[in-house]
Amino acid sequence: MKIAVVVFPGSNCDIDLYEALHTVLDADVEYVSHKCEDMSAFDAVMLPGGFSYGDYLRCGAIARFSKVMPEIVKMAKAGKPVFGTCNGFQILTEAGLLPGALKQNDSLKFVCKTVPLRVENTKTPFTHQYQQDEVIKLPIAHADGSYFADEATLSELEANGQVVFRYAGENPNGSLHDIAGICNKQGNVLGMMPHPERAVEALLGNEDGLRVFKSLLENGTVKTEES
Template sequence: MKFAVIVFPGSNCDIDCYKAVEETIGQSVDYVWHTATDLSAYDAILVPGGFSYGDYLRCGAIARFAPVMAEVVKAAEAGKYVLGICNGFQILTEAGLLPGALLRNRDLKFLCHPSPLEVVNASTPFTNQYRQGEVISIPIAHGEGNYYCDDETLARLQQNNQIVFRYANGGNPNGSVHDIAGICSERGNVVGMMPHPERAVSQLLGSEDGKRMFTSILNAWREQHDAAVNS
């Protein structure tokens, strides 16, 4: 399996994502610059956190127009796995790959601490190694992580089982509607989340609960690959 880690000017979690793939599941991974115009060689695309283009205008608003994003959209439409983390989540909403928007945190402060998350949907390619309803610990680090959508969109997310993670135990840190911490596309192959699983792949970092996101992606790809080979 081959992973791409997209790098924008201002990305600062690209190395964490690269190392999480390399050291957690031992798969091929490349940094891909924002000017790239071909992602056809990759099976999964990680859009990392940071401050793409300095968060000017609003988070992800400029990155959404980078040349590589046309290829990310194409990959998503082809059914490849796309994971947007923190600023990456913001970019995916700006690009229209996921519904809703990320607003300033409720208390207008940057937050950086471990956060308990409930696994709401354990049947996506990114969560198949978790248990439904399991509570895991994944760190957050954001100033604009307040997920918002209108009532109609929220109802659709609930109906389609597109809410993947929810802040647990009354620990909503940022005011997100319905305690939402992560969602997926209708097909389930695109996920955006504010917490950072790539920062939770070792007990040395305080938690290894994020490791199973990467093993889940590999597991899903292997099943898909084996099915294609045997068909």
């Protein structure tokens, strides 16, 4: 599996994603420019955290119009795994690949700490190595991480099992339904505010995020009831 890590102007977690895959798991991963117009060589793509285009207008709003985005949309529609963390999640919502939006934290402050999450869906390409309802801990670092959607969308997300991660315990940003990460209906597009790539080595105190990437490398497809 060949994985792309997209680099936008202002990205600052692209190296974290690359090293989690390359150094820790020896994966075939490559940096890709936001100007790339052909992603056909890649089997999966990752959108990193940071402040793409300085977070002007809204977080992810300008990145959504990067030359690479039509290719990412094409990959998503083809069923290839597409992952976005933090700013990457914001870009995925701005691009319409995931429903809802990420708004300013209720505290109106930047929040940076490790938080507990409950794994709600283990049938995605990124989560099948976790146990259903398992509680893990991952770091967050965001000012605009409060997930918002209208009631009809929230009901649909819950009914379809599209809530993949939920804050367990204190909600750090005011996200509706304590949502920390969601997927599309097909399950191949995942966006989450916490940073699994920052929790992949025991040396740094936490390996709870490692299985996100192991899941992708060892399967990389959507789990069904039959599989």
